[in-house]
Amino acid sequence: MSGNGDGTVTSPSEATLPRVEVLPEQPKYVCTLSAELIAKAREELQEKPEWRLRDVQALRDMVCKDYPNLGTCLDDTFLLRFLRARKFDYDRALQLLVNYHCCRRSWPEVFTNLRPSAIKPVLESGFVTVLPHLDSEGRHVVCIRPGNWTPSNYPITENIRAIYLTLEKLIQSEGTQVNGIVILADYKGVSLSKASHFGPFIAKKVIGILQDGFPIRIKAVNIINEPRIFKGIFAIIKPFLKEKIANRFFLHGSDVSSLHHNLPPRILPEEYGGTAGSLDISAWNDLLLASESDFLYDAAHLAPSSDPSPDAPLMSAEVDEKQCDDSLRSLKTQLYYCY
Incomplete structure (x- = not known):
């Protein structure tokens, strides 16, 4: 495409x-x-x-x-x-x-062998989970913690698989289809080595799927504990974002009170200044792993083609390649000065 x-x-x-x-x-x-x-x-x-x-x-x-x-x-x-x-x-x-x-x-x-049991190590790492309580608009909060990923354990694509399966499970709910979801991304512990795995190629594909290749409404993306290098990471992401989605990104730094303006403390774990107890990933992991049969159709009938179309839609519009190169150079420069 x-x-x-x-x-x-x-x-x-x-x-x-x-x-x-x-x-x-x-x-x-x-x-x-x-x-x-x-x-x-x-x-x-x-x-x-x-x-x-x-x-x-x-x-x-x-x-x-x-x-x-x-x-x-x-x-x-x-x-x-x-x-x-x-x-x-x-x-x-x-x-x-x-x-x-x-x-x-x-x-x-x-997308090959895309089922919960195949991404169990990612789930056990706590890289992605869903908070047990809905926000004030009735939306699930998907919590992503890149700092929990150890690159030597598995490639970055395994993280993407885990996020995708999480969204597939959530979208089964009609309430989620109507209300949409909220993302809470905690960048605490994201180092230079981890950031280097996320470049324009991955960004283009992931954002293309989320914006134009998956039936879910992302209503807000809250970023917390972002390091200085996040400006470089966001410089890579932004060229691929539609303006409507870009305006739904909120950067809170380490200020949990700022986060609480968007997500009430009653639904947040103690790690984010909330009153909902410690962050527990086991409930969501158990739910997703128990849903293996939900993904049998995908495994049998939606397996990737052995000869996929070279023009498959990985983004909403063409992005200047020079823009990608400039974003990557910007990230490398910022990483240099941050470390």
Whole structure:
């Protein structure tokens, strides 16, 4: 896929997508949203309960007509994720669905054998977890701690796999589909050696997936305990961010009171000045590892193609290569002066 100037991604030709057998039709959708969330979805996502299944069928018809070889799940609950993520705009939801599959097929290091048991060492390290309490807007808080990663133990792509599986599990909830999520990234302990593993190539792919290849609404990214080198890391990230997403980044430094303006202390662990007890990763790890069967469909039917499209959508728009090089040089310069 190639990016256009307006931020859209050009769809691949049918020939680039391998034929994969679609699973038998699943039971009809039954709404699990509360009355409050139904009202919120109507207001924010243009979701009308009386038209919901009609909209899902419209997207299904578009997939069957335009991408008969996409090899996607076509049940109501799966397609509804993409409609909600794009506020029930059929064309944008279809593009997101195609991007979702092409992203998976273009990065085999991440998406081959993608199941919780395969990333158990990452989970046990505490690199990524989900806090047990929702924020005041009903959103899950995904806590990412890069400082817990030991590069000699496994490559950075294993961390990305763990984050992706976490998001896949969260998006199964209709409440998450409507409310979105919040990210809390703690950069305490991120050293020069760790930062050097995260360059423009990885940044472009990860952000491309999160912005244009996954049906989730990221409502805020709170960064805490960021070292001086984070300015260099953010310089690499920023060229790939849409303005709307870039404006949702909040840098708090070591000031937990600043963090509390965005996330209330009652949901935060003691490590971040909260009152919810010590950070415990075991509950989320157990939940994710017990969900192995949820990912059997992905393993059997959405495995990366052996010959993925070279134009798979890894970002929302083309970014000047010189911009990437400048960002990398900026990071190297800052790292030099920080150490």
